[in-house]
Amino acid sequence: MPSRKLRPGEIAAELPTTFDAGLYFIGRLRTPWARREDCPKNSGESQAVCTIELDPRYADGLRDVETVSHLIVLYFMDEAARDILLQAPNHYKRPHGAFALRSPARPNPIACSVVRLLRVEGTQLEVLGLDCRDGTPLLDLKPYFASIDAVPQAIVGWHAEEQG
Protein backbone atom coordinates (compact mmCIF):
# COMPACT_ATOMS: atom_id res chain seq x y z
CA MET A 1 0.00 0.00 0.00
CA PRO A 2 1.51 3.37 -0.95
CA SER A 3 2.47 5.75 1.87
CA ARG A 4 -0.03 8.43 0.81
CA LYS A 5 -3.04 8.62 -1.50
CA LEU A 6 -1.77 8.67 -5.07
CA ARG A 7 -2.82 11.51 -7.38
CA PRO A 8 -4.02 10.67 -10.92
CA GLY A 9 -1.05 9.54 -13.02
CA GLU A 10 1.18 8.66 -10.05
CA ILE A 11 2.90 5.29 -9.56
CA ALA A 12 4.30 3.86 -6.30
CA ALA A 13 7.02 1.23 -5.90
CA GLU A 14 7.08 -1.81 -3.68
CA LEU A 15 10.00 -0.90 -1.38
CA PRO A 16 12.40 -3.52 -0.02
CA THR A 17 11.50 -4.91 3.40
CA THR A 18 14.87 -4.11 4.98
CA PHE A 19 17.35 -1.26 4.88
CA ASP A 20 20.90 -1.64 3.55
CA ALA A 21 22.68 0.94 5.73
CA GLY A 22 22.03 3.36 8.59
CA LEU A 23 22.15 7.12 9.08
CA TYR A 24 23.07 9.23 12.09
CA PHE A 25 21.22 12.51 12.59
CA ILE A 26 24.20 14.75 13.40
CA GLY A 27 22.28 17.95 14.16
CA ARG A 28 19.16 19.96 13.36
CA LEU A 29 18.31 22.77 10.96
CA ARG A 30 16.65 25.77 12.58
CA THR A 31 14.43 27.68 10.14
CA PRO A 32 11.44 30.06 10.37
CA TRP A 33 9.05 27.44 8.99
CA ALA A 34 7.29 25.20 11.52
CA ARG A 35 5.34 23.10 9.02
CA ARG A 36 6.13 21.68 5.63
CA GLU A 37 3.29 23.70 4.04
CA ASP A 38 4.91 26.97 5.19
CA CYS A 39 8.29 26.33 3.51
CA PRO A 40 9.36 28.23 0.39
CA LYS A 41 9.08 26.14 -2.79
CA ASN A 42 12.83 26.22 -3.22
CA SER A 43 15.89 27.84 -1.73
CA GLY A 44 16.00 30.49 -4.47
CA GLU A 45 12.79 31.90 -2.98
CA SER A 46 14.19 32.27 0.53
CA GLN A 47 16.62 34.82 1.90
CA ALA A 48 15.99 33.96 5.55
CA VAL A 49 19.01 33.52 7.82
CA CYS A 50 18.83 29.98 9.22
CA THR A 51 20.96 28.15 11.78
CA ILE A 52 22.57 24.75 11.47
CA GLU A 53 22.97 23.24 14.94
CA LEU A 54 25.62 20.53 14.87
CA ASP A 55 25.60 17.99 17.70
CA PRO A 56 28.65 19.03 19.85
CA ARG A 57 29.85 15.39 19.60
CA TYR A 58 31.00 16.25 16.04
CA ALA A 59 32.59 19.64 16.83
CA ASP A 60 36.10 18.55 15.74
CA GLY A 61 34.78 18.10 12.20
CA LEU A 62 34.30 21.86 11.84
CA ARG A 63 38.01 22.78 11.78
CA ASP A 64 38.55 25.26 8.86
CA VAL A 65 34.86 25.32 7.86
CA GLU A 66 34.83 29.06 8.64
CA THR A 67 37.12 29.63 5.60
CA VAL A 68 34.49 28.21 3.22
CA SER A 69 32.05 30.59 1.47
CA HIS A 70 29.42 28.00 0.48
CA LEU A 71 28.47 24.63 1.94
CA ILE A 72 26.60 21.64 0.56
CA VAL A 73 24.09 20.64 3.24
CA LEU A 74 22.66 17.10 3.19
CA TYR A 75 19.57 16.64 5.32
CA PHE A 76 16.87 14.05 5.85
CA MET A 77 13.31 14.85 4.78
CA ASP A 78 11.75 12.70 7.47
CA GLU A 79 8.12 13.41 6.53
CA ALA A 80 8.45 12.40 2.88
CA ALA A 81 6.85 9.39 1.21
CA ARG A 82 9.61 7.06 -0.02
CA ASP A 83 7.71 4.94 -2.51
CA ILE A 84 6.17 7.37 -5.01
CA LEU A 85 8.23 7.14 -8.19
CA LEU A 86 6.06 8.81 -10.80
CA GLN A 87 4.85 12.04 -9.23
CA ALA A 88 2.29 14.68 -10.14
CA PRO A 89 3.08 17.80 -8.06
CA ASN A 90 0.27 20.38 -8.30
CA HIS A 91 2.51 23.06 -9.80
CA TYR A 92 3.49 20.99 -12.86
CA LYS A 93 1.33 20.13 -15.86
CA ARG A 94 2.11 16.41 -16.03
CA PRO A 95 3.76 13.63 -13.98
CA HIS A 96 7.56 13.35 -13.78
CA GLY A 97 9.88 10.71 -12.31
CA ALA A 98 11.21 11.18 -8.77
CA PHE A 99 14.76 11.23 -10.20
CA ALA A 100 13.84 14.10 -12.56
CA LEU A 101 12.41 16.13 -9.63
CA ARG A 102 13.81 17.76 -6.48
CA SER A 103 10.68 16.69 -4.59
CA PRO A 104 11.26 15.36 -1.02
CA ALA A 105 9.50 12.13 -2.00
CA ARG A 106 12.12 9.60 -3.17
CA PRO A 107 13.41 6.20 -1.99
CA ASN A 108 16.13 7.90 0.08
CA PRO A 109 14.68 11.29 1.06
CA ILE A 110 18.02 13.09 1.30
CA ALA A 111 18.04 16.74 0.25
CA CYS A 112 21.11 18.46 -1.09
CA SER A 113 21.16 22.27 -0.74
CA VAL A 114 23.86 24.83 -1.44
CA VAL A 115 23.98 27.52 1.26
CA ARG A 116 26.07 30.62 1.83
CA LEU A 117 27.93 30.46 5.13
CA LEU A 118 27.63 33.70 7.12
CA ARG A 119 29.14 32.82 10.50
CA VAL A 120 30.37 29.94 12.64
CA GLU A 121 29.95 30.24 16.41
CA GLY A 122 30.90 27.06 18.26
CA THR A 123 28.76 24.32 16.73
CA GLN A 124 26.16 26.74 15.32
CA LEU A 125 26.42 27.88 11.69
CA GLU A 126 24.43 30.80 10.34
CA VAL A 127 23.57 30.29 6.67
CA LEU A 128 21.49 31.68 3.80
CA GLY A 129 19.59 29.42 1.39
CA LEU A 130 17.72 26.74 3.37
CA ASP A 131 14.06 26.07 2.58
CA CYS A 132 13.13 23.21 4.93
CA ARG A 133 11.03 22.70 8.04
CA ASP A 134 12.35 23.80 11.44
CA GLY A 135 13.95 20.83 13.21
CA THR A 136 14.88 18.94 10.02
CA PRO A 137 17.64 16.38 10.76
CA LEU A 138 21.14 17.21 9.47
CA LEU A 139 23.17 14.46 7.76
CA ASP A 140 26.32 16.11 6.41
CA LEU A 141 28.15 19.33 5.58
CA LYS A 142 30.62 19.58 2.69
CA PRO A 143 32.69 22.44 1.27
CA TYR A 144 31.38 23.57 -2.14
CA PHE A 145 34.17 23.50 -4.73
CA ALA A 146 33.29 25.65 -7.75
CA SER A 147 35.76 23.62 -9.85
CA ILE A 148 33.69 20.41 -9.55
CA ASP A 149 30.24 21.55 -8.31
CA ALA A 150 29.40 24.60 -10.44
CA VAL A 151 27.85 23.86 -13.85
CA PRO A 152 26.15 27.11 -14.93
CA GLN A 153 25.27 25.70 -18.36
CA ALA A 154 23.27 22.72 -16.99
CA ILE A 155 19.78 22.28 -18.41
CA VAL A 156 16.67 20.52 -17.13
CA GLY A 157 14.81 20.05 -20.39
CA TRP A 158 11.35 19.07 -19.13
CA HIS A 159 11.37 22.00 -16.70
CA ALA A 160 12.38 24.58 -19.29
CA GLU A 161 9.58 23.26 -21.51
CA GLU A 162 6.92 23.49 -18.75
CA GLN A 163 7.99 27.07 -17.97
CA GLY A 164 8.31 28.16 -21.59
Added chain:
Amino acid sequence: MPSRKLRPGEIAAELPTTFDAGLYFIGRLRTPWARREDCPKNSGESQAVCTIELDPRYADGLRDVETVSHLIVLYFMDEAARDILLQAPNHYKRPHGAFALRSPARPNPIACSVVRLLRVEGTQLEVLGLDCRDGTPLLDLKPYFASIDAVPQAIVGWHAEEQG
Protein backbone atom coordinates in the same frame (compact mmCIF):
# COMPACT_ATOMS: atom_id res chain seq x y z
CA MET B 1 38.15 2.54 19.49
CA PRO B 2 38.48 4.38 16.16
CA SER B 3 37.68 2.46 12.98
CA ARG B 4 41.21 2.76 11.60
CA LYS B 5 44.62 3.71 12.97
CA LEU B 6 44.70 7.47 13.45
CA ARG B 7 47.44 9.53 11.80
CA PRO B 8 49.26 12.17 13.86
CA GLY B 9 46.93 15.11 14.52
CA GLU B 10 43.72 13.16 13.83
CA ILE B 11 40.76 12.98 16.22
CA ALA B 12 37.95 10.38 16.22
CA ALA B 13 34.44 10.76 17.66
CA GLU B 14 32.49 8.38 19.84
CA LEU B 15 29.61 7.54 17.48
CA PRO B 16 26.06 6.91 18.74
CA THR B 17 25.22 3.26 19.40
CA THR B 18 22.11 3.24 17.18
CA PHE B 19 21.12 4.66 13.80
CA ASP B 20 18.33 7.22 13.38
CA ALA B 21 17.13 6.26 9.88
CA GLY B 22 17.73 3.70 7.14
CA LEU B 23 18.94 3.76 3.56
CA TYR B 24 18.02 1.65 0.55
CA PHE B 25 20.74 0.88 -1.98
CA ILE B 26 18.80 1.59 -5.18
CA GLY B 27 21.45 0.55 -7.67
CA ARG B 28 25.18 0.30 -8.31
CA LEU B 29 27.80 2.50 -9.96
CA ARG B 30 29.90 0.74 -12.60
CA THR B 31 33.34 2.33 -12.99
CA PRO B 32 36.77 1.25 -14.27
CA TRP B 33 38.26 1.25 -10.74
CA ALA B 34 38.09 -2.03 -8.82
CA ARG B 35 39.73 -0.78 -5.63
CA ARG B 36 39.56 2.47 -3.69
CA GLU B 37 43.30 3.04 -4.21
CA ASP B 38 42.83 3.06 -8.00
CA CYS B 39 40.21 5.83 -8.06
CA PRO B 40 41.01 9.33 -9.32
CA LYS B 41 41.41 11.85 -6.48
CA ASN B 42 38.35 13.74 -7.64
CA SER B 43 35.87 13.76 -10.48
CA GLY B 44 37.68 16.62 -12.21
CA GLU B 45 40.53 14.20 -12.86
CA SER B 46 38.37 11.60 -14.59
CA GLN B 47 36.85 11.62 -18.04
CA ALA B 48 35.91 7.92 -18.00
CA VAL B 49 32.40 6.98 -19.16
CA CYS B 50 30.73 5.19 -16.25
CA THR B 51 27.36 3.46 -15.92
CA ILE B 52 24.72 3.96 -13.26
CA GLU B 53 22.69 0.75 -12.92
CA LEU B 54 19.36 1.52 -11.28
CA ASP B 55 17.48 -1.39 -9.70
CA PRO B 56 14.58 -2.01 -12.16
CA ARG B 57 12.18 -1.78 -9.18
CA TYR B 58 12.67 2.02 -9.39
CA ALA B 59 12.37 2.36 -13.19
CA ASP B 60 9.26 4.59 -13.05
CA GLY B 61 11.34 7.24 -11.27
CA LEU B 62 13.35 7.85 -14.45
CA ARG B 63 10.53 9.48 -16.47
CA ASP B 64 11.97 12.65 -18.14
CA VAL B 65 15.49 12.13 -16.76
CA GLU B 66 16.74 11.88 -20.36
CA THR B 67 15.96 15.62 -20.80
CA VAL B 68 18.43 16.56 -18.05
CA SER B 69 22.00 17.51 -18.99
CA HIS B 70 23.58 17.05 -15.54
CA LEU B 71 22.62 14.93 -12.53
CA ILE B 72 23.51 15.09 -8.85
CA VAL B 73 24.41 11.53 -7.85
CA LEU B 74 24.28 10.58 -4.16
CA TYR B 75 26.08 7.37 -3.33
CA PHE B 76 27.23 5.50 -0.24
CA MET B 77 30.96 5.19 0.44
CA ASP B 78 30.62 1.86 2.19
CA GLU B 79 34.32 1.38 2.94
CA ALA B 80 34.80 4.72 4.72
CA ALA B 81 35.53 5.24 8.42
CA ARG B 82 32.62 7.14 9.97
CA ASP B 83 34.22 8.39 13.17
CA ILE B 84 37.30 10.37 12.10
CA LEU B 85 36.43 14.05 12.46
CA LEU B 86 39.79 15.78 12.33
CA GLN B 87 41.62 14.27 9.35
CA ALA B 88 45.15 14.42 8.00
CA PRO B 89 45.02 13.24 4.36
CA ASN B 90 48.52 12.69 2.96
CA HIS B 91 48.12 15.28 0.20
CA TYR B 92 47.43 18.20 2.57
CA LYS B 93 49.90 20.00 4.82
CA ARG B 94 47.85 19.96 8.02
CA PRO B 95 44.68 18.38 9.49
CA HIS B 96 41.23 19.66 8.50
CA GLY B 97 37.74 18.90 9.77
CA ALA B 98 35.65 16.26 7.99
CA PHE B 99 33.06 18.96 7.19
CA ALA B 100 35.72 21.11 5.49
CA LEU B 101 36.83 18.12 3.33
CA ARG B 102 35.26 16.01 0.57
CA SER B 103 36.93 12.91 2.04
CA PRO B 104 34.78 9.74 2.14
CA ALA B 105 35.34 9.54 5.92
CA ARG B 106 32.45 11.32 7.68
CA PRO B 107 29.64 10.31 10.07
CA ASN B 108 27.30 9.70 7.11
CA PRO B 109 29.57 8.66 4.22
CA ILE B 110 27.31 9.98 1.46
CA ALA B 111 29.06 11.41 -1.59
CA CYS B 112 27.51 14.04 -3.79
CA SER B 113 28.85 14.22 -7.37
CA VAL B 114 27.75 16.23 -10.37
CA VAL B 115 27.85 14.16 -13.57
CA ARG B 116 27.08 14.83 -17.20
CA LEU B 117 24.36 12.54 -18.52
CA LEU B 118 25.26 11.02 -21.89
CA ARG B 119 22.53 8.43 -22.45
CA VAL B 120 19.67 6.59 -20.79
CA GLU B 121 18.98 3.03 -21.88
CA GLY B 122 16.30 1.33 -19.81
CA THR B 123 17.56 1.54 -16.22
CA GLN B 124 21.19 2.12 -17.24
CA LEU B 125 22.56 5.65 -17.39
CA GLU B 126 25.87 6.47 -19.07
CA VAL B 127 27.57 9.41 -17.37
CA LEU B 128 30.81 11.37 -17.22
CA GLY B 129 32.33 12.54 -13.93
CA LEU B 130 32.27 9.68 -11.42
CA ASP B 131 35.42 8.88 -9.43
CA CYS B 132 34.34 6.02 -7.13
CA ARG B 133 34.98 2.29 -6.81
CA ASP B 134 33.18 -0.15 -9.13
CA GLY B 135 30.07 -1.49 -7.40
CA THR B 136 29.54 1.54 -5.14
CA PRO B 137 25.92 1.62 -3.88
CA LEU B 138 23.64 4.27 -5.41
CA LEU B 139 21.35 6.28 -3.10
CA ASP B 140 19.72 8.95 -5.26
CA LEU B 141 19.66 10.83 -8.57
CA LYS B 142 18.54 14.45 -8.82
CA PRO B 143 18.34 16.92 -11.72
CA TYR B 144 20.99 19.66 -11.44
CA PHE B 145 19.37 23.11 -11.58
CA ALA B 146 21.94 25.79 -12.46
CA SER B 147 19.67 28.41 -10.85
CA ILE B 148 20.12 26.93 -7.35
CA ASP B 149 23.13 24.60 -7.61
CA ALA B 150 25.73 26.58 -9.58
CA VAL B 151 27.87 28.99 -7.52
CA PRO B 152 30.95 29.71 -9.66
CA GLN B 153 32.25 32.32 -7.20
CA ALA B 154 32.36 29.92 -4.21
CA ILE B 155 35.67 29.80 -2.31
CA VAL B 156 37.26 27.17 -0.08
CA GLY B 157 39.71 29.36 1.81
CA TRP B 158 41.90 26.72 3.47
CA HIS B 159 42.28 24.89 0.16
CA ALA B 160 43.22 27.98 -1.84
CA GLU B 161 45.82 28.73 0.83
CA GLU B 162 47.35 25.21 0.75
CA GLN B 163 47.58 25.36 -3.06
CA GLY B 164 48.83 28.94 -3.19
